[in-house]
Amino acid sequence: MKRLVRHIVLLMLVVGNGLFANAAEKPILVDINGHGDFTSIQDAINSLPEKATKHRIIFIKNGIYHEKLFIKKDFVTLIGENKEKTQIRYSLARDIWRCENKEDWGVATLNLDGSDIVLENLTISNDFGFELKEDIHIDCPGDSLNPFKTVRKTGHQMAIRSFNTTRFIARNCIFKAYGGDTVSPWNKENGQFYFLNCEMEGGVDFYCPRGWAYAENCVFNAHGNVAAIWHDGSAVKESKTVLKNCVFKGEDGFKLGRYHRDAQFYLIDCQFPNNMADTPIYLNPSKPQNIIQWGHRVYFSNCHRVGGDYKWFADNLKEAEGSPSASTINSDWVFSGSWHPEKIVFESIFVSNSQIQNAATGKKENKTIDSIAERMLVYQRAIGGWPKAVNEVKVDYHYSMTDVEMRITKADSLHNDATIDNEATSREIKYLVKAFKQTRNINYLKAAEKGINYCLKAQNAKGGWPQYYPDASLYRAQITYNDNAMVNVLNILQDIIENKNGFELVAPIYIEASKVAIEKGITCILKTQIVVNGKLTAWCTQYNPVTLVPEMARKFELISISGNESVAIVRFLMRFQKPTDQVKIAISAAIDWFNAVKVVGFKYVDIDAPALPKGKDRVLLPDSNSVVWARFYEIGTNRPMFSGRDSIKKYSVTEIEQERRIGYGWYGTWPLELLEKDYPNWVKKNSK
Numbered sequence: 001m002k003r004l005v006r007h008i009v010l011l012m013l014v015v016g017n018g019l020f021a022n023a024a025e026k027p028i029l030v031d032i033n034g035h036g037d038f039t040s041i042q043d044a045i046n047s048l049p050e051k052a053t054k055h056r057i058i059f060i061k062n063g064i065y066h067e068k069l070f071i072k073k074d075f076v077t078l079i080g081e082n083k084e085k086t087q088i089r090y091s092l093a094r095d096i097w098r099c100e101n102k103e104d105w106g107v108a109t110l111n112l113d114g115s116d117i118v119l120e121n122l123t124i125s126n127d128f129g130f131e132l133k134e135d136i137h138i139d140c141p142g143d144s145l146n147p148f149k150t151v152r153k154t155g156h157q158m159a160i161r162s163f164n165t166t167r168f169i170a171r172n173c174i175f176k177a178y179g180g181d182t183v184s185p186w187n188k189e190n191g192q193f194y195f196l197n198c199e200m201e202g203g204v205d206f207y208c209p210r211g212w213a214y215a216e217n218c219v220f221n222a223h224g225n226v227a228a229i230w231h232d233g234s235a236v237k238e239s240k241t242v243l244k245n246c247v248f249k250g251e252d253g254f255k256l257g258r259y260h261r262d263a264q265f266y267l268i269d270c271q272f273p274n275n276m277a278d279t280p281i282y283l284n285p286s287k288p289q290n291i292i293q294w295g296h297r298v299y300f301s302n303c304h305r306v307g308g309d310y311k312w313f314a315d316n317l318k319e320a321e322g323s324p325s326a327s328t329i330n331s332d333w334v335f336s337g338s339w340h341p342e343k344i345v346f347e348s349i350f351v352s353n354s355q356i357q358n359a360a361t362g363k364k365e366n367k368t369i370d371s372i373a374e375r376m377l378v379y380q381r382a383i384g385g386w387p388k389a390v391n392e393v394k395v396d397y398h399y400s401m402t403d404v405e406m407r408i409t410k411a412d413s414l415h416n417d418a419t420i421d422n423e424a425t426s427r428e429i430k431y432l433v434k435a436f437k438q439t440r441n442i443n444y445l446k447a448a449e450k451g452i453n454y455c456l457k458a459q460n461a462k463g464g465w466p467q468y469y470p471d472a473s474l475y476r477a478q479i480t481y482n483d484n485a486m487v488n489v490l491n492i493l494q495d496i497i498e499n500k501n502g503f504e505l506v507a508p509i510y511i512e513a514s515k516v517a518i519e520k521g522i523t524c525i526l527k528t529q530i531v532v533n534g535k536l537t538a539w540c541t542q543y544n545p546v547t548l549v550p551e552m553a554r555k556f557e558l559i560s561i562s563g564n565e566s567v568a569i570v571r572f573l574m575r576f577q578k579p580t581d582q583v584k585i586a587i588s589a590a591i592d593w594f595n596a597v598k599v600v601g602f603k604y605v606d607i608d609a610p611a612l613p614k615g616k617d618r619v620l621l622p623d624s625n626s627v628v629w630a631r632f633y634e635i636g637t638n639r640p641m642f643s644g645r646d647s648i649k650k651y652s653v654t655e656i657e658q659e660r661r662i663g664y665g666w667y668g669t670w671p672l673e674l675l676e677k678d679y680p681n682w683v684k685k686n687s688k
Contacts, residue, residue, distance in 0.1 A: 028056075032063035041065055041078070041088065048073055055118065060086050068092070068106065072113045080121035083172050091127040094156035094181070095149055099140035108158035108184070115166040122173050124160055129153040129178025129203070129223075154203050154224060156181045162191070169341050171196045172507070178223055180204040187211050188235040194331060194341040197507035205230035205258070213241040214334040217449075217509035222250030225277065229257035233264045237294055240264040242334050245453060247271045247512035256313075257281040264297040267313070268326050269457065271516045274307030301326040302457070306516055368439035372397045376428045377447050378409050384454030385418025385425040385469065395424075418454065419468045421480070425451055426488035433502040449506055452496070455489045456513050460545050463524030465489050467542075475542060475553045479524065482541035482553055484568040490521050494575055522583065524548075525569060529586055530561055532636055536589035538566035540635075550635070555647045556660055561638075563597065563629035566590055567670045574682045584686065591679050594671040597638045599628045604667035618662045620653060628667045642666055 028044045029036035036059075038044040044058045052075040060078060062085040069088065080086025090109040097107045105111060109126045110119075132153040140149045157179035162168060168185055175183045175198065182202030185193040191211030199219045200207050204226035207215070213231070222228040228250060233239035241264070248256065252275045257265065265281055281298045299320045300313040317324055324333065331342055375397045379386055389395060390409070401409070420426060432448040435441070458469035464479030465486040466472065480486055493514035495503040503510075528548050530537045540550035541562050550559045570590045573583050603626035609617040620628075630640030634649075641649050644656040653666050 028058045029061070030058060030065075031061040032065060033061070036061060040067065042067055042069055045069065045071055045073070045076060048076065055116070060122070062086050064089055066090065068108075069110045070106070070113075071111070071117060074114045075116045076114060077118040078120070078122060079118075080123075083121040083123060083174055086121060087123040087125065089123075089125045089127055091131055092157070093128045093132075093151050093179070094158060095140075095151045096138060099138065099149065104158075104161055105163065108161035110160045112160065112162040112165045112168065112185075115164075115168075117162075117165060117167070118169045118171075119173050120169075120171045123176065124173065125176040126157040126159045126179075126182070127177075128157045129155075130176075132178075153178055154226075155179045157202070158182065158184050159202075160184065162186055162193075165193075166190050167192050167339060167341075169194045169196075170198050172198065174199045175201070177202040177206065180206055180226070181208055182206040183208065185209045185211075185213065186232075188232050188239065190236075192335050192339050196342070197509055199508055208232075209241050211235070212239050212334055214244070214331045215242070215246060216244045216331075217507050218243070218246045219509055219512050220246060220248045220250075222248070222254035224251055225253035225255070227255040227258040227282075229265075229281075231257075231259055231263035231265055232261055233297075234262040234293075237262075238336070240266060240334060242266040242268065242329060243270060244268040244329065245270070245456075245509065245513075247509060247516065248276065249273050249512060250276070253277045255279045255282075258284050260284045262292055262294050262297075264294075266299045266301075266317075266320070266329060267303050268301045268329055270300075270303040271513055272303065272305035272313075273516070274305065276305060278310050278312075280310075280312040301329075304461070306519055368441060370435040370439055370441070370444070371400075373432055373435040373439075373441070373444050373447075375399075375401060376432060377443060378406050380413070380428070380447055380450065381415060381418045382413040383418050383457075383470065384450040384452075385420070385458070386428045386451070387415065387417040388419055388422045388424035390415075390417070416471045417468070418471075419476075420455070420458070420465060420485045420489055421467045422483055422485075423488060425454065426492055429455075429492055430501070433505065437502045437505060445505060449510070452492070452506065452510055455492065456510075456517055458489075459517055459520060462527075462545060462548060463520030463522075464528075464543065464545060464548075465521075466545060475551070477545050478542040478551055478553065479528070479545050479548070480542050480553075481539055481562070481565040481569060482557070484565060486521070487565075487568040487572050490518065490572055491575075493517050493521075494572075522573070525573065526582055526586055529589070530635060536586065537561055537593040538563075538590045539569055541565050541632075552647070555645050556643045556656075556664065558632065558641065558643050558647065558649055559635065560632035560641055561593070561635055562631065563594070563633060564631050564665070564668060564670045566594075567674050570674060571678065574678065579686065587679075587682070591675065594629070594675060597629065597633055598671075599630065599640070599667070602626060602628055602667075604628050606662070612658055614662065616662060617658065618653075618666075620667060627672065628669055629671055631664075631666050631668065640667075 030038045030041050030044045032039050041060060048056050055075045055077045057077045060080045062081045064087045066089055068090045088109060094107050110124050136151045138149050138151060140147050157177040159175045159177050159182045161184045165187055180203040183200050188210035193209050193213040195215040195218055197217045201221035203223045208230035210232035220228055231241040255277045299317050301315050301317050303313045379395055429448050429451040432444045436444040458465055466477045467480040467485060468476035495501045496506060496510050496514045528539055528543050538561050541557060542551050542553040544551050552558050570587055573587050601622060601624055602620050603623040604620050606616055606618050632641050634641045639651055642653050642656050643649055644660045650656055653661060
């Protein structure tokens with residue numbers, strides 16, 4: 001299934017009890033093929049009464065609608081069937097429009113002058129720059145200063161332009177232009193603009209809000225070596241633009257942002273690519289006439305760049321007025337509690353294409369409940385991850401909780417015990433995505449995406465994942481391959497990139513963020529592969545998060561080379577369609593090491609031992625048909641090694657206490673299928 005083939009997206013108002021409970025009337029259906037109320041989006045908009053106090057919903061079926069849209073009415077909601085297949089396209093350069101028009105009204109593909117406008121699941125494109133092959137020269141008698149103009153593909157081309165709009169929401173939308181000012185929500189006195197899970201691309205200042213703007217989980221793609229983002233906060237000192245958990249990409253040398261007049265930028269948890277210019281957000285020197293009243297106000301928290309951070313986006317929230325913390329910066333903070341777009345407007349639910357007619361006639365669609373998923377929601381910590389145990393009691397999602405237990409667990413969401421150990425967090429994310437796919441219960445998808453956010457935040461500067469986050473006590477901050485913890489996270493992120501296993505349903509922001517995290521993760525894996533006498537071998541289970549030196553974890557898990565966890569690392573590296581030479585070398589070296597250290601002619605089994613506690617023991621016995629590998633090998637000698645809770649290295653499993661002999665998997669056949677099947681198939685595929 002391709003990403004976001006979500007069929008029709010319906011909106012259910014959070015404050016209502018049923019579908020469209022807060023809408024003035026049943027939704028209007030637009031279908032370019034003639035199977036709806038209108039074939040034109042503008043005709044549907046025109047059909048709405050001039051005045052309203054409740055949202056009027058217009059559903060738009062898949063298709064390319066070549067229209068320039070004008071919305072002067074309030075409470076208008078446009079919802080596409082599929083954001084990539086429901087396209088509103090027009091082609092116009094601002095330079096051409098302004099030759100014959102004094103104002104910008106009409107310059108964009110979507111022109112807004114109403115308030116309480118909502119867009120969801122749409123592509124809105126100004127195609128002028130994509131279509132223009134070379135510069136054109138036009139007569140412009142309306143411009144006395146420049147009666148002959150050169151129009152370039154890099155000039156201003158607006159996909160969306162607002163005028164007096166005070167409240168505007170865009171969710172799960174794509175805004176495209178080749179030139180500048182693609183997304184221009186302008187109202188510096190009282191404009192409030194909210195973007196969630198959107199993709200935006202264009203040239204200079206292609207995201208340029210005036211007033212108050214909040215963008216979360218968005219992807220920004222810059223054309224040319226120009227500044228990507230811009231803000232005008234000159235009318236009101238408190239106005240600001242906030243970009244949270246956003247990913248930037250673009251052509252080599254693109255700059256992050258600039259401003260022409262007073263502005264206020266906050267970038268929280270953002271990811272930058274290695275080809276972004278080392279240029280701070282700057283005041284445009286070509287506009288010296290603009291007086292800056294409130295100084296340079298550009299603030300960052302936990303932003304990182306592939307290839308290394310630049311000094312200018314180091315954390316500096318403490319310098320902002322009021323010294324806000326990153327955790328308090330959300331849409332409520334941006335809009336000072338005056339507007340709550342994520343709480344009082346809409347919640348997306350996903351239903352099949354055949355249900356569009358039910359939506360148009362007002363029939364209700366019920367959400368399905370998954371009892372295990374519901375319990376996962378209860379256990380999810382505020383930071384986004386999950387614990388593996390609470391008060392040393394393993395989390396059991398099959399256990400039916402009482403109301404009191406659920407309330408107590410929810411109230412404990414600030415507990416500092418989120419982890420990726422023993423499949424915690426990765427297990428919940430995978431289950432919730434599948435539960436959403438089966439039930440269409442949006443709460444499950446939101447929880448999964450919150451878990452993905454947690455995983456992305458937990459990655460450290462070296463590209464590895466700690467066993468716990470943010471708890472860094474004892475060995476919990478170490479980069480952890482143990483029990484495949486880090487690889488479990490990497491496989492989820494790669495599933496997101498490849499649209500596999502239900503992850504085609506998550507927001508597009510996670511594709512770009514996952515690509516960045518995967519690149520850093522592979523770098524970490526390659527740097528931590530152990531070298532002995534100049535030869536690559538395999539991996540230890542845990543590493544120092546700063547020096548990348550192998551470290552001991554629990555008392556019986558000494559520094560060593562792992563015959564277990566190294567298998568999952570190799571399998572992860574083998575996932576990539578076009579592996580680099582360095583990755584190929586790492587895989588082949590690990591395979592050679594597995595072959596060199598296998599223990600031939602033995603099997604590892606449980607036996608009856610009545611004289612011992614629990615009446616059993618676990619031993620290595622001769623078997624000419626068997627081969628096993630040790631869990632841990634001594635670095636430098638490749639001797640199997642063992643340890644009890646005294647942390648003393650032994651070379652025979654019989655030398656450690658019986659509790660540890662039967663309580664831990666010291667030998668196993670972990671690499672067997674990798675060597676006999678997976679690796680030969682990989683070699684065959686990559687030799688073509």
